[in-house]
Amino acid sequence: QKEVEQDPGPLSVPEGAIVSLNCTYSNSAFQYFMWYRQYSRKGPELLMYTYSSGNKEDGRFTAQVDKSSKYISLFIRDSQPSDSATYLCAMTHTNAGKSTFGDGTTLTVKP
């Protein structure tokens, strides 16, 4: 079983919809939780970074971390066609020296 599991999708929504992307993990040592966006044939781009539990908001994006359930989410409000990409969750801890990624969810926002 993988340390980080991500809903594989693909996910297709109409423009303006609220999108929910989710990951679960098994390593309770994870403290730092990240979401990356990856466009086709490009490197991942850091979207959101959260330390420990709680919510963090940045514009149309909200990241939630529930360490008790080992569950993280990314919400996208008022989704736009330009949000069409693969979204990767990632996590790490102080002694890890690396980030562990999910396999990504491919999102398509239709005009």
Add this chain to the structure above:
Amino acid sequence: ETGVTQSPTHLIKTRGQQVTLRCSSQSGHNTVSWYQQALGQGPQFIFQYYREEENGRGNFPPRFSGLQFPNYSSELNVNALELDDSALYLCASSPDPLGEKLFFGSGTQLSVL
């Protein structure tokens, strides 16, 4: 501010050959990591360098090796290429030794025939 740049963008090699991939870190970043991303999967950690010293390695065989130079640029070397080495190789730099915030280049697409 210059981002992370990787070269070459694409590469075709045959099984058994050796390859060197190069990366220039973002200005001010002294940590560099390399990841392998197979099609349809998330990036897999290969290793990380901090101030020219390797400070973390993933489950990759010794034929995957690397270097970080004093200017914080980096190389990934892969010997005795195998078909399964075909993937997107991503370099990422970070402003701190933990490397939880990764700034990726666009990657090198390696095809092994």
